[in-house]
Amino acid sequence: MSFFLETLVGGLLAGVMYALVAIGFVLIYKASGVFNFAQGSMVLCAALVFVTFREKGVDGPLAFLITLAIMVALAIAIERVVLRPLVNRPQITLFMATLGLSFVIEGMAQFLMGASVHELDLGILDLPMEVGPIQVSQFDLVAAGAAGALVIALSLLFSRTRIGISLRAIADDPKAALSIGIRLQSLWAIAWAIAGFVSLVAGLLWGARQGVQFSLTLVVLKALPVLIIGGFTSISGAIVGGLIVGAADSLAEIYVGPLLGGSVSTWFVYVLAVAFLLVRPAGLFGEHSIERV
Template sequence: MDINFFFEVLIGGLLSGVMYALVAIGFVLIYKASGVFNFAQGAMVFFAALTCVGFMDKFGMPLWLAIPATIVAMVILGLCIERVVLRPLVNQPEITLFMATIGLAFFLEGLAQLLWDSQVHQLVLPIEDVPLQSVLDRFNIVVSQFDVTAAAVCGVLVLLLAVLFAKTKVGRALRAVADDHQAALAVGIPLQRIWAILWAVAGVAALVAGLLWGARNGVQFALTFIALKALPVLILGGFTSVPGAIVGGLIIGASEKLAEVYIGPLVGGGIEGWFPYVLALLFLLVRPEGLFGEKIIRRI
């Protein structure tokens, strides 16, 4: 086995894993605050990317102006979701909130295509997908400049979110809300405000993920399925942990690429589509709560 090629595949997988982690963090944000899996996160990624492209195509905005405009649009969208969908459902069963996010997903998918269109759009970012000249060249390892830049952008955003949760008043309030909605309300924590902030932040994270994946695969309806890639990440890392989303993303990204290159020729094509789910299923048998998830102990 060519060790240099192995590390080239591994590094490429790790860089893709950072982008998976960013999508997974959108789920973690909402789950930590409401205890419900946000089925609409993939639709938010699609909505954000299509809105940015729509601003450029229909209003003639340059990219540097379309991105801030889309950030404003996603923040407004997050605030509207909290006000119209979540606030009336405070203290309702978790299954009710989950069903609400399913309906929200279909609504956002339709709204995005109604406002703009349903065509496949090309999104060109000022990042070329060319081999990066780096210290790895001496080892004959080729790394994409786009992958490195995208991973760096995702890494910075993930770091900012980690600081938000760990070091700020909002982060402390978030942890209190996640533990008990009623208790948080009783001590004066504004539940609606915390939810609004988190949905707005989740919208911005969806925009970054949508731009990066849209630039690679085109802005199209298939972006909604990017969220499915986050499921194995969440299972491995834990549904309530930002560090877990990062570690899970790296594991899934690396294992997916290695399986595609080394196992794919033995079992046929398409292994990268299902191997992460097999890995997650096996992991569930060993540690259902994930690497960084909280172990729940129920006493009867």
């Protein structure tokens, strides 16, 4: 029983890491209705910038602030240079723009800072810690705490502040929001800046977990089932979806994999996501679209 609990808790905490990446997608989608496929490249870029400054001897807090400024500037530049000219274009056009942008960011980041694997030490020990009858990784607990703090802060931003309410209005109907005086471009820039901050947090945690390398961009592939299950428009749904994906992935690998004669971690959560699409297309916490006919 203790082994099952350790596997379950380990999966839940790993799912929080996926949720961190998914939150970046949700932020942009809630504010502009754009699925930002470049989020994974932004995660890689943030981690590369931070670790480059650290390797040059810059102190951790200062390196974090410099990297944050660079990521915010990059996010705002993306919104102004790439997406602002495409306002009111079809969604597929915006998606293809972010898809191409992901390769540009990834290539430029590795061209300027190298393509070798970098070790990133945040000073967080990845050692087992006894919690009751089970052992839990200290690193996973810190990551879960960071994700929880982000979820609370972002949920309050979108539900209690004027900026958050305006962003929700823009996502529902950009033209109606403009007609009542909401400044579309300024609020989109704010949303992208926040997404840049989330990319930095996710990049640091994932970089410390598996090293700063090209494979960080592939984290977005595991974030997709999280978004499908939790819903593209819900920050709390991203966390719930991440927990489901993490737990299902870990448990299936241990209990289903041996029955099928191999690893199932590469495909099991996608099958689960397809099942959710068939039963609940908007996800657990997603907003159902209402169209006039």
